[in-house]
Amino acid sequence: MASLRVLNLSRNNLSGIVPQCLSKVSKSLSVLNLHVNNFHGPIPQAWMSGNKLKMINLGQNKLKGELPRSMVMCRMLEFLDIGNNQIRDTWPFWLGSLPELKILILRSNRFHGEIKSGEFDSVFPNLRVIDVSNNGFTGLLPSSYLESWTAMKRFHVEHLSYMQSNLYDHMFMAGLTIPDEYNYSMTMTNKGIKMEYTKILEVFMAIDLSCNEFRGEIPVSVGNLKGLQLLNLLLLNNLLVGQIPSVIGNLTSLEALDLSHNQFAGRIPWQLRQLNFLEVFNVSYNNLNGPIPQGRQFDTFLNTSFDGNLGLCGNPLSKKCEELGSSPPPFLQPLKEIKALNRNGEGF
Template sequence: MTSSLTYIDLEKNNFHGKMPENFGKGCKLQNFQINHNQVEGILPQSLGNCKDLKLLDVGNNHLNGTFPNWLRNLGQLQVLILRSNRFYGQVNRADITGSFTRLRVIDISHNNYCGYLPTNLFKNLHAIKERCEKKVEAEYMKDGSGYYVKGLSLTVKGFEIEFQFLLTSWMVIDFSNNQFLGEIPKTLGELHSLIVLNLSHNCLKGPIPSSLGDLSELESLDLSSNELHGRIPTELNNLGFLEVLNLSHNHLKGLIPQDKQFDTFTNNSYIGNLDLCGFPLSKGCDNDAETPTKLDRNDDDDEINWKFSILIGYGCGLVLGLSMGYIVFTTGKPWWFIRIFERARQRLAKR
């Protein structure tokens, strides 16, 4: 079948057992969807023979095994969904350099992946790195036979949504509900066309990298239920399209950035961070003076300079007054001062 078919959609049935291993070298599959079934076992490596595969969705099954690194040989792959299975192990492999360059959607959420986030994989996502041009008419992903990429279920902005058609501009990274640890890589900030980033419910530590402020197209950012600490970077104010922000249940602290998109987020975006303060939380910041805005810093500098000038003038006047008092006290009459005053008065009288 796979030597002639380009599109197989078996989703949302009651199929069980293991996937066949006989995807031959003449495989012409471009779209393969077997999600929402009860398929077990490992993902057959013979799928690597389907060199034209653009979409692979095996989500919501009972598959197991480590991350299928052999998928790096599929140079046309654009959508990879492994979510809600029993995959495990590390994803960060050095031998994936130069692969996954056309990947636009990767969803490996709700598995048992562990280790550090795959920095090398993120560096290879050139399709997401490129800045998408805004187009008047919507353009949807499709394969060479004219079948649209459809029926995909993704978690977007906190809700699981089924897409009837998927836009070519829709870029998603969902690594949530795993056991990833370490810090969030700064290289994520290079994925300029990313729309959805979900790293929630892991064991990530360290600060939120300020480079995420470069994700100018981002609409949904979920970093909740981790062990992140430090302040919320003010660079996130640059995310003009951000509609959903979830930073809850971390160890973040300090003043929440103000203005722009941050004025639209509610308490739910920040609950579980006991050391955060400022709007929209009811907790005020006792250390606001330690984190002033740029305008506040300028005002403070002006006030300091003004007070310093007054202090200098006061000091000079005090020294001069004491000196004159000393002269008067010791000489009895300040004749030198009287002469200067008389000369000035005579000049004024002549005028």
């Protein structure tokens, strides 16, 4: 099949070992999708140099072994999903050299060890979605990556579009027109709900590091991700300590922030009131204390968002902040809003 561009066998009942020839298929192939089957054994090893693969989806099978290092030969790869398998390996830092990789899903495997960057000039320069949840990663959160994920810091679009593999031109066969693009799709937890995205907006950004064994504090470099348009930051079920960084308030387009089931202490930063698009907020089962920020999105969160923090007080909890030093500061309008009112003659 020398001209094959898309091979989609997803959502069937195929079993056995993934044929090695699929990693050596013709240089015309752009999409390889074996998602949701019963394949077992190792991932094909010999991915050839010069291939045109933009999407590889092997998720939700029973694949074992390590992630083949030869995948670094897929220089045009934009989408890689091997989630929900039984892959046992360390962090594949070498994937960071792929210049076009936008989506990386390693969820629910047996990855282990620390997440460290390799010796590359740039690491994951186009990455927009990363899901490594439900693995065995340890050590500190990868601050070096948070500092270097360029696409998550400075990304702007003039019009909404979807992540897809362009197949270069229309193909005609038996009177039918074959589309010239193939939309990427994925399943991911969003705002506490497992969701299937049949199309993925270019502006969608997500970081899911939940359900591992990360320890230490959240690095302040997380505040560098302020160029994001849609973001979910999920760090639940780890061993994180220290205070919640106030720089998270810089992520003004944040829609979901889940820090539950860690060991955070101190107060919830008042700067988080700047997150006007925050729909899901969960800091339950930590060691937080003091008053809960009031106003804006914080008026919409339920008690369950704060469960398991005996030192917290204020709405929506029944425990009131009685001490003068615990009273929340008055709600202040951001300076840019005050300036806008003045220009309209409605200010001071």
